[in-house]
Amino acid sequence: MAKQRVLSGMQASGLLHLGNYHGALENWVRLQDDYECFFFVADWHALTTLFQDPGKIREHTREIVLDFLACGLDPERSAIFVQSEVLQHAELFTLLSMLTPVPWLERVPTYKDKQRDLATSGKDLSSFGFLGYPVLQAADISIYDANFVPVGEDQLPHLELTREIVRRFNFLYGDCLVEPKALLTRHKVLPGLDGRKMSKSYGNAVYLSDDDAAVRQKLMNAVTDPQRQRRKDPGRPEVCNVFAYHRLYAPAGRLSQIDDGCRRAELGCVDCKKELVETFFRAFGDIRARRRALAGDPGRVRQILDAGAARAREVAERTMIRVREAMKMGWRP
Numbered sequence: 001m002a003k004q005r006v007l008s009g010m011q012a013s014g015l016l017h018l019g020n021y022h023g024a025l026e027n028w029v030r031l032q033d034d035y036e037c038f039f040f041v042a043d044w045h046a047l048t049t050l051f052q053d054p055g056k057i058r059e060h061t062r063e064i065v066l067d068f069l070a071c072g073l074d075p076e077r078s079a080i081f082v083q084s085e086v087l088q089h090a091e092l093f094t095l096l097s098m099l100t101p102v103p104w105l106e107r108v109p110t111y112k113d114k115q116r117d118l119a120t121s122g123k124d125l126s127s128f129g130f131l132g133y134p135v136l137q138a139a140d141i142s143i144y145d146a147n148f149v150p151v152g153e154d155q156l157p158h159l160e161l162t163r164e165i166v167r168r169f170n171f172l173y174g175d176c177l178v179e180p181k182a183l184l185t186r187h188k189v190l191p192g193l194d195g196r197k198m199s200k201s202y203g204n205a206v207y208l209s210d211d212d213a214a215v216r217q218k219l220m221n222a223v224t225d226p227q228r229q230r231r232k233d234p235g236r237p238e239v240c241n242v243f244a245y246h247r248l249y250a251p252a253g254r255l256s257q258i259d260d261g262c263r264r265a266e267l268g269c270v271d272c273k274k275e276l277v278e279t280f281f282r283a284f285g286d287i288r289a290r291r292r293a294l295a296g297d298p299g300r301v302r303q304i305l306d307a308g309a310a311r312a313r314e315v316a317e318r319t320m321i322r323v324r325e326a327m328k329m330g331w332r333p
Helices: 018-031 043-050 055-071 088-097 102-106 109-119 128-142 153-173 212-220 241-249 254-263 269-283 285-295 298-327
Strands: 005-011 036-042 078-082 148-151 181-184
Touching: 005 018, 005 043, 005 128, 018 036, 018 055, 018 148, 036 043, 036 055, 036 298, 043 055, 043 128, 055 078, 055 285, 055 298, 078 298, 088 128, 088 298, 102 128, 102 153, 109 153, 128 153, 148 153, 153 181, 212 269, 241 254, 241 269, 254 269, 269 285, 285 298
Parallel strands: 005 036, 005 148, 036 078, 148 181
Antiparallel strands: none
């Protein structure tokens, strides 16, 4: 029996950090065991905010692909590719945009929020691309007949809009596109180094591409319990950012010892951070080694992307043949 299909992507608007790994990539790696997977870098989506500086997108795309492969996405089990190398995305986006009502796009919960947040940066977000990116997202999903899209609960409104667009298309032209379902994933919440949500815009992220010196410096500067001003003050691990990282990386049995040592003021913050640095390097040792090897072999990475794009184009074109026929597009009878 053929496996059901999963589709997901990462926008090339910045480098991937630990929040992206624990929130999505870690789960994607597991999905490969049970689904036929298509994973891509969304470079066209990144243009919504970086159209004035598109050179950054190429750099981000290269780094994200290295992260994908280093973290365990397997080109033998998944199609791994760059969005702009499969032109059928753009064709289906164009067709879907013709039938998608503008009010549907304006009511997307994150549209005004993101516009407000990014407006302070001086970026022009009044473009059609920014308003219409959910339609491109719908095309990304529909072009592969994706049965499931892995999302968190906060992303459900986006997927529901894709489902509405698919239903409208099928109502107008007959059953043609697959209506995707959410594959709800429980994301591990990892705070940034300052306690806020980890985000490149906050400058509080540890990136998967950071070298050893950068990781060490960032973790040693992480904010701890603000009430623990002196070494002898008892700490509160439940409000400490560093302890949140220990929850993920500490060896079995050690977490409770760190908790107890902090509360009793037997373990100082500096020593606690030093221990975190070492456990982090052990936890990510294999991933970081694979990343360094891949960075030194760009030919191999290019081969993987070429093969992934070829596989994606084959599937995407089969969908477009159906779509063109359903819409009676083209001059040939």
